[in-house]
Amino acid sequence: MKRKINWGILGLGKIANKFASDLQLSPNAVLYSVASRNEKKAKSFSEKYNSVKFYTSYEELADDPQIDVIYVATPHSFHFEHTMMCLKKGKGVLCEKPMGLNFPEVEMMSREARSRNLFLMEGMWTRFIPATNKLLEILENKEIGDVLFMRADFGFKGNTDPEGRLYNKELGGGSLMDLGIYPIYLSILALGIPLEIKSTARMTTTGVDAYCSMLLNYENDAKAILETTIEADTPTEAYIYGSNGSLKLHRSFHHSEKITVSRDGHQEVFNLEYNGNGFIYEIEEVNECLRNGKIESSKLPLNTSHEIIKIIDRIKEDIGLKYESKLPTKNL
Numbered sequence: 341m342k343r344k345i346n347w348g349i350l351g352l353g354k355i356a357n358k359f360a361s362d363l364q365l366s367p368n369a370v371l372y373s374v375a376s377r378n379e380k381k382a383k384s385f386s387e388k389y390n391s392v393k394f395y396t397s398y399e400e401l402a403d404d405p406q407i408d409v410i411y412v413a414t415p416h417s418f419h420f421e422h423t424m425m426c427l428k429k430g431k432g433v434l435c436e437k438p439m440g441l442n443f444p445e446v447e448m449m450s451r452e453a454r455s456r457n458l459f460l461m462e463g464m465w466t467r468f469i470p471a472t473n474k475l476l477e478i479l480e481n482k483e484i485g486d487v488l489f490m491r492a493d494f495g496f497k498g499n500t501d502p503e504g505r506l507y508n509k510e511l512g513g514g515s516l517m518d519l520g521i522y523p524i525y526l527s528i529l530a531l532g533i534p535l536e537i538k539s540t541a542r543m544t545t546t547g548v549d550a551y552c553s554m555l556l557n558y559e560n561d562a563k564a565i566l567e568t569t570i571e572a573d574t575p576t577e578a579y580i581y582g583s584n585g586s587l588k589l590h591r592s593f594h595h596s597e598k599i600t601v602s603r604d605g606h607q608e609v610f611n612l613e614y615n616g617n618g619f620i621y622e623i624e625e626v627n628e629c630l631r632n633g634k635i636e637s638s639k640l641p642l643n644t645s646h647e648i649i650k651i652i653d654r655i656k657e658d659i660g661l662k663y664e665s666k667l668p669t670k671n672l
C-alpha cells in the first residue's frame with residue numbers, strides 16, 4: 341500500500357478552511373500540521389480538524405520533518421516569500437494562485453524548486469475538476485470545430501475595506517490578480533497564448549483595478565473577450581464558439597458543474613458535479629505526483645504558471661498597475 345502524504349497548511353484564512361475540509365475527503369492524505377501567526381486562530385483551526393499539530397510561526401511549520409508538502413494560503417503578495425522559505429527548508433509546495441506578483445517572482449520560485457528537486461504547483465484547482473476534464477475532451481475532439489472566439493467574465497461585489505485583501509495594493513489587491521486569472525487560464529486552455537492584448541481598467545482609490553476588460557488576439561485571428569470586477573456581481577459564465585458549434589460553461593464557469601454543447605440546432609447538457617469544495621481533485625493530483633516522485637504536475641506544469649503570469653504582466657502594463665515585489669531588485 342502506498343503511504344499517505346502529510347500536508348501542512350500555512351496561513352489559516354478563508355481558503356485554508358475550505359481546503360482543510362476537502363483534505364478530510366482524501367484517503368491518500370493527512371492534514372498533519374497547520375500554522376498561523378495568531379495562536380488563538382491556530383488552536384481553534386487545529387481543534388476543528390482532528391486536533392492536528394499547530395504552530396504559531398510559519399518557519400516552524402516548514403521545519404517539521406514529518407511534512408511532505410505545504411499549502412501556502414496567504415495573500416498574493418506573500419506567495420513568493422512563503423513559498424521560497426518552504427522550498428529552502430526542503431518542503432514541496434502547493435501555492436495558492438496567483439503564484440507570484442510578476443513573472444520574475446514565479447520564475448525564481450520555479451528555479452528554486454527545480455534546482456532542489458522539490459514539488460511545486462500553483463493552486464489552480466479548477467484544472468482538475470470534472471468540468472475541466474470534459475471541456476478539454478470536447479476541445480481536443482473538435483466537437484465544436486476550431487475555436488473562433490470566446491468570452492468569459494468573473495465579477496462579484498467584494499469587501500471594500502481598503503485594508504482588506506481585495507482593495508489593499510500591498511496585499512496584491514484588485515480584480516485582475518484575484519479573479520481575472522480564471523478567465524485568463526480558460527483562454528489559455530481554449531486558445532493558447534495571445535499575440536496581442538488590449539486592456540482597459542477602472543481603478544480604485546487604493547490604486548488597484550476594480551474592473552478590467554481584456555481583448556486578446558491570436559495568431560489564427562481568433563479572439564477572446566474577458567472581463568473581471570470586484571465592484572459588481574456579474575454572470576460569471578463562459579462561452580466558447582467554434583466553427584462547428586459552441587459551448588457554455590455555466591455559472592460559476594471556473595468551477596462549473598454543467599456544460600451545454602450546442603451543435604446543428606441540438607443541445608447536449610453534461611452534468612459534472614464535484615465533491616466537497618472542489619479542491620479534492622488538485623489534492624489528489626499533488627498526492628499522486630509526490631507518491632511517484634514527480635516534482636511537477638503534467639496537467640499543470642510550472643510552464644503554464646509562467647504563461648499565466650506573463651499574460652497578467654502584459655495586462656498590468658497596459659492598465660498601469662504595478663505591485664511592490666519583495667524580489668531582490670537585481671532580478672527585476
Ligand SMILES: NC(=O)c1ccc[n+]([C@@H]2O[C@H](COP(=O)([O-])OP(=O)(O)OC[C@H]3O[C@@H](n4cnc5c(N)ncnc54)[C@H](OP(=O)(O)O)[C@@H]3O)[C@@H](O)[C@H]2O)c1
Nearest residue numbers: 351352353354355356376377413414415416436437438505
Ligand atoms: N482557490 C480558490 O478558490 C481561492 C479562493 C479564495 C482565495 N484564494 C487565494 O488564497 C489566498 C488567500 O486568500 P483568502 O481568501 O483565504 O485570504 P484571507 O482569508 O485573508 O487569509 C489569508 C491568510 O494569510 C495570512 N497572512 C499572512 N500575512 C498576512 C497579512 N499581512 N495580511 C493578511 N493575511 C496574512 C493570514 O493567516 P494567519 O493569520 O493564520 O497567519 C490570513 O488568514 C489568496 O492568494 C487568494 O488568491 C484562492
